[in-house]
Every structure is written in structure tokens, then in C-alpha cells.
Amino acid sequence: xxxxxxxxxxxxxxxxxxxxxxxxxxxxxxxxxxxxxxxxxxxxxxxxxxxxxxxxxxxxxxxxxxxxxxxxxxxxxxxxxxxxxxxxxxxxxxxxxxxxxxxxxxxxxxxxxxxxxxxxxxxxxxxxxxxxxxxxxxxxxxxxxxx
Amino acid sequence: xxxxxxxxxxxxxxxxxxxxxxxxxxxxxxxxxxxxxxxxxxxxxxxxxxxxxxxxxxxxxxxxxxxxxxxxxxxxxxxxxxxxxxxxxxxxxxxxxxxxxxxxxxxxxxxxxxxxxxxxxxxxxxxxxxxxxxxxxxxxxxxxxxxxxxxxxxxxxxxxxxxxxxxxxxxxxxxxxxxxxxxxxxxxxxxxxxxxxxxxxxxxxxxxxxxxxxxxxxxxxxxxxxxxxxxxxxxxxxxxxxxxxxxxxxxxxxxxxxxxxxxxxxxxxxxxxxxxxxxxxxxxxxxxxxxxxxxxxxxxxxxxxxxxxxxxxxxxxxxxxxxxxxxxxxxxxxxxxxxxxxxxxxxxxxxxxxxxxxxxxxxxxxxxxxxxxxxxxxxxxxxxxxxxxxxxxxxxxxxxxxxxxxxxxxxxxxxxxxxxxxxxxxxxxxxxxxxxxxxxxxxxxxxxxxxxxxxxxxxxxxxxxxxxxxxxxxxxxxxxxxxxxxxxxxxxxxxxxxxxxxxxxxxxxxxxxxxxxxxxxxxxxxxxxxxxxxxxxxxxxxxxxxxxxxxxxxxxxxxxxxxxxxxxxxxxxxxxxxxxxxxxxxxxxxxxxxxxxxxxxxxxxxxxxxxxxxxxxxxxxxxxxxxxxxxxxxxxxxxxxxxxxxxxxxxxxxx
Numbered sequence: 001x002x003x004x005x006x007x008x009x010x011x012x013x014x015x016x017x018x019x020x021x022x023x024x025x026x027x028x029x030x031x032x033x034x035x036x037x038x039x040x041x042x043x044x045x046x047x048x049x050x051x052x053x054x055x056x057x058x059x060x061x062x063x064x065x066x067x068x069x070x071x072x073x074x075x076x077x078x079x080x081x082x083x084x085x086x087x088x089x090x091x092x093x094x095x096x097x098x099x100x101x102x103x104x105x106x107x108x109x110x111x112x113x114x115x116x117x118x119x120x121x122x123x124x125x126x127x128x129x130x131x132x133x134x135x136x137x138x139x140x141x142x143x144x145x146x147x
Numbered sequence: 148x149x150x151x152x153x154x155x156x157x158x159x160x161x162x163x164x165x166x167x168x169x170x171x172x173x174x175x176x177x178x179x180x181x182x183x184x185x186x187x188x189x190x191x192x193x194x195x196x197x198x199x200x201x202x203x204x205x206x207x208x209x210x211x212x213x214x215x216x217x218x219x220x221x222x223x224x225x226x227x228x229x230x231x232x233x234x235x236x237x238x239x240x241x242x243x244x245x246x247x248x249x250x251x252x253x254x255x256x257x258x259x260x261x262x263x264x265x266x267x268x269x270x271x272x273x274x275x276x277x278x279x280x281x282x283x284x285x286x287x288x289x290x291x292x293x294x295x296x297x298x299x300x301x302x303x304x305x306x307x308x309x310x311x312x313x314x315x316x317x318x319x320x321x322x323x324x325x326x327x328x329x330x331x332x333x334x335x336x337x338x339x340x341x342x343x344x345x346x347x348x349x350x351x352x353x354x355x356x357x358x359x360x361x362x363x364x365x366x367x368x369x370x371x372x373x374x375x376x377x378x379x380x381x382x383x384x385x386x387x388x389x390x391x392x393x394x395x396x397x398x399x400x401x402x403x404x405x406x407x408x409x410x411x412x413x414x415x416x417x418x419x420x421x422x423x424x425x426x427x428x429x430x431x432x433x434x435x436x437x438x439x440x441x442x443x444x445x446x447x448x449x450x451x452x453x454x455x456x457x458x459x460x461x462x463x464x465x466x467x468x469x470x471x472x473x474x475x476x477x478x479x480x481x482x483x484x485x486x487x488x489x490x491x492x493x494x495x496x497x498x499x500x501x502x503x504x505x506x507x508x509x510x511x512x513x514x515x516x517x518x519x520x521x522x523x524x525x526x527x528x529x530x531x532x533x534x535x536x537x538x539x540x541x542x543x544x545x546x547x548x549x550x551x552x553x554x555x556x557x558x559x560x561x562x563x564x565x566x567x568x569x570x571x572x573x574x575x576x577x578x579x580x581x582x583x584x585x586x587x588x589x590x591x592x593x594x595x596x597x598x599x600x601x602x603x604x605x606x607x608x609x610x611x612x613x614x615x616x617x618x619x620x621x622x623x624x625x626x627x628x629x630x631x632x633x634x635x636x637x638x639x640x641x642x643x644x645x646x647x648x649x650x651x652x653x654x655x656x657x658x659x660x661x662x663x664x665x666x667x668x669x670x671x672x673x674x675x676x677x678x679x680x681x682x683x684x685x686x687x688x689x690x691x692x693x694x695x696x697x698x699x700x701x702x703x704x705x706x707x708x709x710x711x712x713x714x715x716x717x718x719x720x721x722x723x724x725x726x727x728x729x730x731x732x733x734x735x736x737x738x739x740x741x742x743x744x745x746x747x748x749x750x751x752x753x754x755x756x757x758x759x760x761x762x763x764x765x766x767x768x769x770x771x772x773x774x775x776x777x778x779x780x781x782x783x784x785x786x787x788x789x790x791x792x793x794x795x796x797x798x799x800x801x802x
Contacts, residue, residue: 014509018542034532054531066676066757097763098674098754101382101735 035110038077038090045122047115053124056080057131058089059105069097075124080106094126103131149214152202153293159195160283162188163276170273174266174344182269189257189272192279193250200247203240203292207233213301216240216292222307222731224702229308232318236308238442238458239292241321245438246282248322249329253279256333256358265350271340278332281465289458310703310729311736316376320369324396327366328434331399333358335431335473338424342476347420347483355427356410363403364786370396371779382737382752384672384767386775389539391446394518395437398511402429405507412500415562421477421484422504428473435466445522492564499557506550513542548602551661554654555581555610558617573616580612581605603665607658614651621648645788652785659778666747666771674754678761686768688749689713690722695756703729703736708753708762712742724753724764748772 035052036044045051055075062073074089092111103109113126166188173181203216207230212218220240221233234240253275260268286292311317334355341351373393374386387393406426409419440446443459477484490497517534524532559573585605588596618637625636641648675683677692693709705727712719722740729736742749750767757763 010505014505015512018509018512021542021545034530064755064757066759066761066763069676096674097676097757098765101737104735 038075041090042088045115047117047122050112050114052110052112053090054108054110055090057103057105057107057109061089062103062105064097066097070095071097071099071129075109075111079108090124091122092124092126092129094129096127099129100131103129108132148202148205149211149293149295152199152206153291155195155198155202156283156287156291156293159192159199160280160287162195163192163280163283166192166276167273167280170269170276173269174273174340177266182272185269185272185276186257186261188276189250189253192276193247193254196243196247196250196279199243199293200234203234203243204231206293207231210305212303212305213295214292215294215296218296218302218305220305220308222305222702224731225308225313228315228318229313232312233308235321235325236312239286239290239294241325241442242282242286242290243292244322245325245329246279246286248325249275249282249332250279252330252333252358252362253336256337256354260354263350265340265344265346267337267340267344267346267351269340270343271336274336274339275332278336278469285458285461289461307702307729307731310727310732310734311380314376314380316372316379320372320376323365323369323372325369327362327364327369327396328399328438330362330365331359331403331427331431331434333362334427338427339473339476342424342473342480345480345483347480349414352410352413352423356407359403359406359410359427359430360786360790363400363407364783364790366396366400366403367786368779368783370400371776371782375776375779378772379741380736380738382739384670384739384750384752384765384769385667386772389514389517389534389536391518392441394514395441398437398514398518399430399433401507401511401514402426402433405504406430408500409504412497416488416497418486418488418490418497419501420486421481424477424484425474426504428470428477432466432470432473435462435469439463439466440518446518494560494565494570496557496560496562496565499553499560503550503553503557506546506553510543510546510550513539513546517542544599547661548606551603551606551610551658554657555606555613558613558651576616577609577612580615581609584608597668600665600668603661607662610654610658614655617651618648641788642793645791645793649785649788649791652788653782654785656778656780656782656785659774659781661778663771663774663776663778666774667769669770671768673766674763675766676757676761676763678759681761683766685766687715688768689716690751690764690766692762692764693721695753695760695762698725698727702731703727705735706753706756708756708764710740710751710764712749722749722751724751726753726756743773745773746770 035054038053038055041051041053053075055077056079058074058076059080062071064071071094072092073094074091076089092113094111108131110130111124111126112128112130113124116123116125166185169181169188170185172178173183173185205211206214206217207221208227210217210221210223216237216239217233220236221230225233235244253272257272257275265271337351337354337358341347370393373396377383377388377393378386403426406423409426410423412418413420413423439459439462443462445459490501492498517538520534521532524530555577559570559577561569565573582605584607585601588601588604618640621640622633622636625631625639626633629636629639631639671686673683673685677683677690679692679694681692683690683692689712691711691713693711695706695708698705698707705725707723707725710722710724712722719742722742724740725738727736727738728734737752737754739750739752741751747768747770750769752765752767754763754765
């Protein structure tokens with residue numbers, strides 16, 4: 001076997017093993033998580049299906065309940081400071097008091113969880129909340145966080 | 148003063164262009180006087196850019212808010228060190244810093260080699276200056292740090308620096324990273340120069356090895372400091388999140404480290420010449436690519452990339468041109484880079500180094516793919532995606548095991564072909580050390596230990612056994628042969644063969660770091676809501692929540708919680724995690740309180756002060772984290788041993 005062929009065979013072997021390892025381990029671990037916008041979520045919402053939904057925290061909607069250890073808030077389609085109408089709000093119940101630093105009014109959030117039921121009484125039961133800072137600071141944020 | 152900086156940048160562009168042309172003439176026509184012109188152009192460009200740096204620093208220190216950059220990245224309330232550090236708090240300033248540091252390297256390399264007659268020298272100088280031209284074009288025409296605000300927009304105070312960056316570690320971490328990134332332009336330029344001139348003997352190798360070690364040293368420190376900063380400031384309980392910004396700094400480190408190993412094979416056995424050049428090209432291309440990733444905004448969203456306009460496209464274009472030039476030249480010269488020797492046996496030092504290179508490339512492939520996949524997914528399918536730390540941990544874990552094993556195996560295997568007898572003799576003690584570690588761990592933890600810590604810690608014992616045996620044998624041989632005392636034999640050893648024995652110290656540092664990382668398998672965390680007077684028990688610790696007080700008003704406010712900490716019933720002090728709010732930037736930040744011992748860290752975050760007076764606290768117990776920093780210090784010590792100038796060898800080799 002020529003040296004080039006040996007290297008090619010070696011590289012393919014390594015790639016196949018890594019690929020196989022990735023395929024068997026990662027799907028089940030949920031390492032790759034897709035997320036939907038609030039609009040996309042509404043169009044396809046199924047109660048009980050685990051999803052990640054992206055939106056913004058409605059101004060003044062955050063209520064922390066220490067007794068039940070929950071945080072309630074509402075998520076909207078557009079950033080509040082964009083000035084548009086709020087539209088339909090998605091009520092969220094987050095079953096923990098552990099909110100990220102940047103979680104505040106107007107913050108860009110991704111909520112992870114499931115819809116409780118169909119219809120108007122439906123709430124989104126979140127078990128994970130990720131937040132970015134309000135987008136008016138985002139440009140600077142991205143830049144400053146770069147190094 | 149700012150005008151001075153502005154025009155210095157303009158002039159530097161002109162000088163660099165002249166230098167590139169002079170270098171090309173010097174290279175093509177073999178005219179030393181033109182080579183001299185291009186060398187002076189390197190020096191003059193450096194002087195002009197130094198002037199720009201001074202001008203921007205002056206503007207930041209004197210609050211010249213007429214400049215957009217000063218207004219956006221500093222404020223009157225900031226202390227002097229942070230005003231100086233604000234120079235690299237934003238886009239234009241970091242590019243200027245990048246350019247300046249890369250020119251310092253270029254100037255130093257060109258100065259060190261001024262008496263060496265090399266046909267590749269003018270080409271290398273032209274490459275270094277061409278690289279500077281790219282950054283000068285960006286700084287002059289796309290993102291100018293000396294851009295003035297329209298008079299109507301000039302305010303009496305600036306917007307301030309991102310508060311999370313206002314930390315002592317953050318004043319040096321970016322500088323270290325840049326001292327790493329930019330320094331790889333020197334081996335890149337000298338390798339490309341050697342390819343252009345067809346001068347592929349051992350000279351470029353000597354030059355590139357030394358000039359790879361220096362940036363590699365700084366990049367390693369930069370990565371470690373970044374982890375430390377994340378741990379102490381970001382308040383999420385960890386030190387490494389596989390964030391794209393972190394990955395961007397880690398990616399070039401991988402081929403650079405692979406190169407530092409495989410270059411030894413080239414020296415000893417004249418093999419892997421082509422491959423070593425590939426690694427040199429890959430390292431600097433990844434430095435540029437990483438900077439592109441983090442600076443263009445493409446990572447946060449493809450849309451913010453296209454919205455940002457010219458900057459990203461110019462940068463991406465340059466990355467591609469630089470890589471294509473290098474690898475194109477390599478392709479044209481491939482015939483001259485054939486190895487005279489072949490791999491003789493799988494049981495040889497060479498083979499273990501080749502495997503080591505493969506593993507580094509495997510880790511690189513994983514990190515590259517995981518970092519880029521969200522961008523590709525969004526661009527091609529329009530689907531937003533995030534790749535979590537789990538992907539990286541799962542994929543790199545087994546590769547890390549192989550790498551750690553090789554750290555112990557490599558030094559034990561002979562060059563060319565190892566005989567079974569020598570293998571038995573060499574492996575006996577290190578293997579016993581590894582097995583003993585495993586036995587002790589199993590007896591101690593019984594079934595409580597999981598696979599990864601068991602494997603990592605046992606391999607750690609094996610590697611330490613290898614290093615001890617290598618040192619022990621060499622010291623004993625000197626004591627017997629030269630009649631030296633043990634400390635004297637050790638000192639001579641380090642002086643005579645600093646690369647080998649310094650390298651072992653670096654390995655020891657890596658072992659400590661991996662031991663610390665494997666400790667994460669025992670991490671433990673709790674979220675608690677405590678009212679004043681409440682107590683919390685956790686693994687022999689007792690935390691009593693005393694009070695919360697408002698922080699003294701500065702450029703940030705907020706609250707600090709005070710918690711009394713008891714270990715096994717005895718009071719050991721007060722932990723005071725803070726929840727800050729930076730007024731100017733409207734940015735909250737949690738500063739954790741950490742009780743750190745060699746065994747473990749207790750890491751307390753004040754998640755929120757509730758309206759009823761209670762505090763919501765997140766408490767992490769992170770075993771062995773301290774070993775990561777201890778490993779870092781050991782690593783730096785070892786790297787310094789390797790780098791330390793060696794007067795005897797210099798005269799011998801005429802370096």
C-alpha cells in the first residue's frame with residue numbers, strides 16, 4: 001500500500017469511528033438542541049412535547065414565588081423596546097428559583113419545557129431558562145465578550 | 148494626539164506596502180540591499196504602530212470622548228488600569244493590539260536573524276508585512292479607533308467597559324491570548340518564506356521551532372487565565388463551557404502542540420517534513436479564523452454577520468487567502484519534502500508521536516465541527532441550533548484518555564524499534580504506579596467511583612511514574628558517571644537537556660490539570676432558599692445565612708449576602724457572594740464566594756435576594772479544581788525551563 005493510501009484509510013477509519021460514536025451517543029443525550037421562535041411554536045404546539053422556544057420577557061411580568069419555588073413570567077414575540085404591540089403572550093411557569101443573571105424585564109430568553117394543555121388556559125412548563133441581555137446592549141455585548 | 152495616531156496608521160500602511168515590494172524584489176533577485184530595505188520597513192512599521200498605540204492609550208487616559216472608541220469603551224469612573232485595558236475592550240482597539248503585538252514579534256524575529264544569510268528571509272519579511280497590511284487596511288478604512296464622533300454627539304462621559312471585563316485577570320488575559328495568536332505569524336511567515344525560496348533544509352525548522360514555543364507558551368497561559376476568570380467572575384460554577392470564544396482560542400493550540408511533538412521526529416529521524424509544515428500553516432490559519440469567528444458576530448447569528456457588512460467579509464477573505472497561499476506553496480514544493488526515512492515499527496517512539504498527532508487532530512476536528520455546526524445549520528437550513536458542552540465532553544473524553552496514556556507511553560518507547568526486553572524494563576515501574584493508583588482508588592471509593600475519574604487518575608499515576616523514572620535514571624547515571632551530588636546532577640540535567648526534562652515538567656502540569664478536570668465527575672450542587680438564621684448542611688459543611696447588606700455605592704450597586712461557614716462543626720469564616728448591578732451598562736452580575744482547598748472548592752452564588760428577605764443561593768461543591776491552577780503553574784514552570792536561553796548551545800549552532 002502506498003503511503004497516501006495508508007493515510008487515507010487511517011483518516012477514514014478515524015472519521016467513521018468518531019462519527020459512529022457521535023451518532024450513538026449524542027442524539028440520546030440531546031446535545032444538539034434546535035429552538036423555535038414563539039410564532040413557529042404556536043403554529044405547531046403539541047402539549048407534552050419537549051421544545052425550546054425563543055422570545056422576550058414581557059415588561060413587568062416576572063413574579064417570583066418563594067413558597068412554591070416557582071417563577072412565573074410571560075414571553076412575547078418581539079422585543080418590548082421595539083415598540084410593537086405585545087401580541088399573544090405565552091405564560092411560563094418555571095419550577096425553580098434559579099434564574100440566570102441576565103433574566104430580567106425585556107431580556108431575550110430561550111425557555112425549555114413543554115406546553116401543559118391545549119386552549120386558552122395552557123401554560124408553558126419550563127425546566128430551563130436561558131437569557132441574553134436586552135438587545136439594545138447586544139451589539140456591544142457580543143463585541144466585548146469576544147475577548 | 149489622536150491625529151498623530153490616525154496619521155501614523157496611514158503612514159504605516161504605506162511603509163508596509165513598500166516593505167512587501169522590497170522583500171519580493173530581494174527574494175526574486177537575491178539582492179541583499181532590498182532585503183535590508185524590507186527589514187527596515189518592519190522596524191518602521193512597528194515604530195508607527197507603537198505611536199498609534201500610545202495615542203489611543205493617551206486618549207483613553209485623558210478621557211478624550213471626542214473619539215467614538217473612547218466614548219464607547221471607557222468612562223470617567225473607571226480606574227486607570229481599566230482605562231488602559233479598555234484599549235482591548237472593543238473591536239478597533241483589539242485589532243490595533245493584535246497588529247502591534249504581531250509587529251513586536253516580527254521586529255524581534257527579524258532583528259534576531261539579521262546576520263543570518265537566508266534566501267528565505269526577504270520572503271518571510273514580506274509575509275509578515277503583508278499580514279500587517281491586512282490589519283492596517285481594516286484599521287484605516289473599516290474600523291478606525293481614531294474615528295471622531297460628530298460634535299453634536301460628544302458627551303461628557305463615556306459608556307464604560309463591559310463590567311464583567313473590569314477584573315484584574317481580564318486586563319492580562321486578552322494580551323496573553325494575542326501574544327499567542329499573533330506570534331504564530333512568525334513560524335508561518337518563515338515556513339512560507341522557506342517554501343517560496345525552496346530552502347527547505349534544517350534552518351527554517353530551527354527558527355520555527357523556537358518561534359512556535361514562545362507564542363504557544365503565551366497562548367497556553369491565556370487559555371488558563373480565561374478559565375480562571377470565567378470561574379471567578381461569571382458565576383455559573385465552572386471554568387470551561389465550550390463557548391465559541393473559548394473554542395476559538397483552543398483550536399490553534401491543538402495543531403501547535405501537535406507540531407511541538409512531531410518536530411522532534413523531524414529532528415531525530417528526518418521524517419514528517421510535509422506534515423510539520425501543514426501543522427504550522429494550520430495553526431496560524433486557525434488563529435486568524437478564530438479571530439474572525441469571534442470578531443465578526445457570525446457565531447451569535449448569521450444575520451448579525453451579514454448586517455455587520457464589510458468587516459466580516461474582508462476578514463473571511465483574508466483567512467482564505469492566507470491559508471490558500473500557504474497550502475498552495477506547500478503543494479508546489481511537495482516533491483522537495485519527501486522523507487528519507489520510513490516508520491520502521493509500530494513499537495517505536497515515532498509511532499507514538501504519530502498517534503499523538505492523530506489524537507490532537509481528532510480533538511481539533513471535534514471542536515471545529517461543534518463550534519461551526521450552529522453557523523452552518525443556520526445558514527443552510529435556517530434552523531437555529533445550539534451545541535452543548537455535552538457534545539464536546541462526550542467526544543473529547545476518550546481522546547483525552549488516549550492522549551494522557553501516550554504522555555506516559557511515549558518516553559518509554561525507544562526510537563525506531565523497541566525490543567520486548569527494553570519494553571519490559573521500561574514499563575515495569577510506571578505500570579506498577581498506575582495499577583497501584585487504581586487499586587488505592589478502588590479500595591477508597593469502592594463502587595462510588597465512575598469510569599472516567601478512575602481511568603484519568605490511574606493514568607495520571609502511570610505518567611507520574613514515567614516522569615519519575617526518567618528523572619531518576621538520568622540523575623543516577625550522572626551521579627555514578629560524573630560523581631556529582633544529586634541536586635547538582637539534577638541541575639546539570641536541566642541545563643544540558645532542558646527541552647526534554649522541561650518537557651516532562653510540562654507533562655506533569657498537564658497531568659495535574661487533567662486530574663482536576665476529572666474531579667468534575669464528583670461535582671455536586673444545590674439550590675436553596677434561606678431566611679436569615681437558617682442553616683444548611685452539605686457534605687460536612689454547614690452554611691448559616693446571616694444577613695444581606697446593600698453594597699457601597701460605586702459604579703455598581705447591589706447586595707452582598709453574608710454566610711457563616713462551618714466545616715465539621717468549627718467555624719472557618721464568612722462567605723460573601725455578591726449580586727451586583729452595573730448602573731451605567733444596566734448589567735447585572737453575580738460574583739461568587741469561593742472557599743478553596745486542595746481537596747475541593749465550595750462555590751456559593753447569590754442567585755437572588757427575594758422580596759421576603761430570604762436569599763436564593765446556588766451552592767456548588769467542586770472537587771479538585773485547585774489542581775487545575777496548580778497544574779497551570781507547573782505547566783508554566785516547565786515551559787519556562789524549555790524556553791530558557793541556553794548560551795552554550797547558541798554558540799555551537801550559531802543561532
